[in-house]
Amino acid sequence: MGGTGAERRRAGWRLAWPAGLALAACSGSQSALDPAGSEAERVAQLFWVMLIGTGVIWSLVIGAAVYAARVRPGPHDPAISRRLIHWGGIGLPVLALTALLAYGLQLMPELRAAGDGLKIEVSGEQWWWRVRYQTADGRSIVSANEIRLPAGERVELTLASPDVIHSLWIPNLAGKVDMIPGRVNRLVLEPTRTGNFRGVCAEFCGASHALMAFAVVVVTRPEFEQWLSQEAAAATGASSAELRRGAVLFEQVGCGGCHAIRGTAAAGTIGPDLTHLASRRTLAAGILPNEPAALRRWIAAADTIKPGVRMPSFGMLPAADLDAIVAYLASLE
Numbered sequence: 001m002g003g004t005g006a007e008r009r010r011a012g013w014r015l016a017w018p019a020g021l022a023l024a025a026c027s028g029s030q031s032a033l034d035p036a037g038s039e040a041e042r043v044a045q046l047f048w049v050m051l052i053g054t055g056v057i058w059s060l061v062i063g064a065a066v067y068a069a070r071v072r073p074g075p076h077d078p079a080i081s082r083r084l085i086h087w088g089g090i091g092l093p094v095l096a097l098t099a100l101l102a103y104g105l106q107l108m109p110e111l112r113a114a115g116d117g118l119k120i121e122v123s124g125e126q127w128w129w130r131v132r133y134q135t136a137d138g139r140s141i142v143s144a145n146e147i148r149l150p151a152g153e154r155v156e157l158t159l160a161s162p163d164v165i166h167s168l169w170i171p172n173l174a175g176k177v178d179m180i181p182g183r184v185n186r187l188v189l190e191p192t193r194t195g196n197f198r199g200v201c202a203e204f205c206g207a208s209h210a211l212m213a214f215a216v217v218v219v220t221r222p223e224f225e226q227w228l229s230q231e232a233a234a235a236t237g238a239s240s241a242e243l244r245r246g247a248v249l250f251e252q253v254g255c256g257g258c259h260a261i262r263g264t265a266a267a268g269t270i271g272p273d274l275t276h277l278a279s280r281r282t283l284a285a286g287i288l289p290n291e292p293a294a295l296r297r298w299i300a301a302a303d304t305i306k307p308g309v310r311m312p313s314f315g316m317l318p319a320a321d322l323d324a325i326v327a328y329l330a331s332l333e
Ligand SMILES: [Cu+2]
Pocket: 165, 166, 167, 201, 202, 203, 204, 205, 206, 209, 210, 212
């Protein structure tokens, strides 16, 4: 890089800002470098140790190259060169790589330790998440597209899939684990603080793989208990004529064939359980805000929002009918 000092500084800044952007992306609700769980803390620790370790090795190698090319070009003493190759080229890499490998391996058993309290079954569907809470006292509570966790407790997730391979990844909480048809994988999590995080599918699973996320909400134990008992309850009855009309239409146009709303005749299992849809943070697996306008758009034209979606679009319904269904679903707290 030639030119004046000022030019060089400007060039330096041009190089620095992408690095700054990359670092700015390290904190947030979907970042493995901003851990909020003990597993993710270990993953982040491994990352930093590896980064620093490889940084030191890189500096030594580049330093040796610069020394040989610029500082002292020309022939070197063959005896010293041979010793340098033996120690620097064989001894040092063997020692450094063995140390880093041993460090990485000793982190692994901890990642696998089982939990013994709450269990959550998560099934990767195309392209959403079926979630079932199994409590220690034997309750089984169905939900979708959102995982709530109590802070400071070990929770075991059992991961499965009925058809294609997915991978569940909540970067702030833990590493990713595949969901493989025909087998059940386990992931033990221990969130260390409350907050809202984002999970994603980390294994290509079809047309809308990139449109398959979920909200992760870590709350305190009492908040979790309260939410869980609300989630376990059946839907509250439609309280006005418009909501009742929406509930009837929901059945008439066939939504109930694929969706369950506990407490009503709708008991479908092809799509997400909608019993408490309105209390979820997002719609359609983390891709739309949970608000009436987005809900209406989804029901009218799900296929334009999510290519290949396994839900028919209902754009042919009269506007008033769509409104009634939206109002009914938006009332399902
Ligand atoms: Cu996927």
